[in-house]
Amino acid sequence: MPRVLVIRTGSAPDDVRAAHGDFTEWFAALLAPAAVVAADAEPAGALPDARGLDGVVVTGSLASVTRPEPWMDALGGWLLAAAEQIPVLGVCFGHQLLGHALGVRVERNPRGPEAGTREVTLTRAGRADPLFQGLPERLAVQQSHSDHVPALPPGAVLLAGNGHAPVQAFGHGPRIRAVQFHPEFDAARTRALCESERELLDAARPGLAVEALSSIRETPEAARILANWRAGLGGA
Template sequence: MIRPYEEKIPPLVPFHGVLMTGSSHSVTTPEPWMDEAATYMLDAARTRPVLGVCFGHQLLARALGGRVERNPWGREAGTVEVQLTEAGAQDALFAGAPTTFPVQETHEDHVPGLPQGAMLLARNDSAPVQAYGVGESIRCVQFHPEMDAARSRLVNELRRDLLDAKTPGGARAVLASIRATPISERVLTNWVERFVGASPP
């Protein structure tokens, strides 16, 4: 794991794929390291698969010419449903997934519209761009495929005051929503097996 806000990003050579995770930082409050990290991800995408998750999804959207904003709906947190588009249902990232499935979320920023050249893969009423892809190498998701129900519950228990202030229904509703998300977790496996595993060394 590399923390680009506090350490130098290493050369790309040793990696078969690059994943940028969520962050407590916000793309709506730009910092110098964000441009460096975005450039690194786009350079990586020329020769290997890249997955952006939450903050990574937003940072890559901005780097590709899209917009990132505070979500007027408020903070999306807990377990929510997302819907695949026709393109999403055919994409290898969502192989084996039904059209609608639950995911773990925790974000205030969102991507209100697709970057130029991107294809919409998943959406819901709270965030119109839940997943997108660009070409064969870039895939991005607003939700957290690396997070299971236990982790989601732990994270959200620690944020009760924030949830009460910024989510419809507050912390009680968020915590009550949390349930298993096996399809969402499969998304990460699909990326490793079908994108990273299929890329040349």
Template sequence: MSHRQRRVLLLQAGSAPAALRARFGDFPDWFARHLAPRVELEVVRPYERALPSPSRFHGVLVTGSLASVTDPAPWMDEAGAWLVDAARAIPVLGVCFGHQLLARALGGRVELNPRGREAGTVEVQLTAAGARDPLFAGLPARLLAQETHEDHVAELPPGATLLAGNARTPVQAFGVGERLRCVQFHPEFDQARSRHLAELRRAAGEAAAWGDVDPAAVRETPEATAVLGRWLDHFVGAR
């Protein structure tokens, strides 16, 4: 089957801040840079309309959001249940908010991180299980990733396997079964997006509240970005 015949549903859970959208486009554009050359993408916003049948797709990816699952809206509960059901048949990847949404839908616990917000370029450590998992296999045991979040998965869902973590956010990635994978970090971000976000927060006087990231310290994170390609290769089958 050709790459164009593989269809991925991009569940857009929110939008980027206006200043970032003006320069880089919105969340679907950020993922499309990595996915669109290889698969056919369809974008759906679950807070605007009902989700389609998962049988139409070969995979589902859930984006980040400025919303929080600790303040759940009805659409979050509906989307979470839909995703858990979809993962019985097709691969599902949750990113940041999507990671937290799926953890909650599966019976895990999400809360405001008592260790504070995590932002900028940070190091993530794979567990032994993570190093063996198709999502990370062959990547360095310690890899750099872009982050921007204040909530975290405080307790894994029943049956979940921890794939990666660090001191500030112990659950950086987890898996459930063969098809469902979640990452707290942002594989779709690059240095330019993460650096511009840090600059915007400094300009708005919000840097301290977001970890006071030095824009000059933001680095490229190719290993984290590689996770998207690995998901297509090993889960969606878009080779």
């Protein structure tokens, strides 16, 4: 059975966590039957030796790579070193952190937050990548982010994009994969996050919260991304 480290880079807001649990539990449910162990990103020195793992997932966060802290650079370096041996998957903040570690700038998206259920389009490389095996070219996904990676890191391959954030997924070498969206979210979690962030969304654009909430639907195909990633791990 594969052993996966889920690195928690933050927690859901208190009201969301009280009703739905926290990020680590959401990943654990979709990575089963992999054995999931959890670690907090800060301090990065507390992270285990990657040699005892089969894969690493980096969660989303309320923190921002546009406001760097020492633990972010430390974790980014640790992830690149781990990826020399085992698969690493970054999700939302994790996607942005990997982009930053690989040499690309992360910025506040000038188009504003992307929230609710949205569509991304797989590129030819994305359609051929095992991460998206069996999934349609146009894929409904759950979104909750204000920052984005505006360009590919050097040496990376674009796997998915959309008009709001052009780099929705990328691959770098054989073991690094990153997605801007949230395969671990279901409709209820996305709705709870949108409700919790209603003021933030409407401050970005009046009416955005209602627009995001009205868009929400289940995305079972996107949830399969984690099963696809798990299937490629050693010990599977």
